[in-house]
Amino acid sequence: GARATVxxxxxxxxxxxxxxxxxxxxxxxxxxxxxxxxxSGLDGxxxxxxxxxxxxxxxxxxxxxxxxxxxxxxxxxxETRASWKDENMRLDATYSWVVPELSENRxxxxxxxxxxxxxxxxxHWLADTSILYDATANKITKASYGLEYINxxxxxxxxxxxxxxxxxxxxxxxxxxxxxxxxxxxxxxRGPKRACNGx
Numbered sequence: 001g002a003r004a005t006v007x008x009x010x011x012x013x014x015x016x017x018x019x020x021x022x023x024x025x026x027x028x029x030x031x032x033x034x035x036x037x038x039x040s041g042l043d044g045x046x047x048x049x050x051x052x053x054x055x056x057x058x059x060x061x062x063x064x065x066x067x068x069x070x071x072x073x074x075x076x077x078x079e080t081r082a083s084w085k086d087e088n089m090r091l092d093a094t095y096s097w098v099v100p101e102l103s104e105n106r107x108x109x110x111x112x113x114x115x116x117x118x119x120x121x122x123x124h125w126l127a128d129t130s131i132l133y134d135a136t137a138n139k140i141t142k143a144s145y146g147l148e149y150i151n152x153x154x155x156x157x158x159x160x161x162x163x164x165x166x167x168x169x170x171x172x173x174x175x176x177x178x179x180x181x182x183x184x185x186x187x188x189x190r191g192p193k194r195a196c197n198g199x
Contacts, residue, residue: 062083157179
């Protein structure tokens with residue numbers, strides 16, 4: 001059917017180095033075909049409002065948020081994210097909130113917080129971690145840790161992950177992984193230098 005997507009965006013770039021961005025948008029249709037569920041925010045002849053905002057305080061810290069909001073100010077989905085990065089570290093913290101949706105086999109509210117980090121330990125050595133916290137169940141449901149060695153020619157990844165949640169159909173699991181990548185052979189990944197000069 002016929003539809004129109006309308007929106008507007010405003011951004012301020014300050015000479016001191018920080019920036020602020022705001023966005024607002026919505027989708028309109030001539031008829032409701034019933035192809036979207038409530039949690040998508042796209043059901044009906046017009047979608048929920050998409051409201052977004054982003055602040056970058058400097059080259060290291062950025063904050064962003066977005067949400068789907070109905071005409072009655074009810075929130076269907078929302079996400080906030082904070083990122084910090086410098087030459088030796090990157091940290092990302094995200095909070096997600098999604099209403100229940102039976103058509104997606106999801107009868108419960110989603111309220112998750114994640115923390116991801118990547119750290120340079122020394123030359124050629126990197127470490128990363130990821131933690132998923134379920135605020136509804138009030139517990140950590142997944143955690144993973146990794147160690148990577150990378151040079152001009154090769155990347156070796158070691159990983160350990162643990163899923164804690166358990167139910168009648170899903171049991172706690174622990175996975176150990178190792179991957180080896182030859183750099184420069186279509187992997188899309190580069191080492192510290194552009195050319196491989198030998199190990």
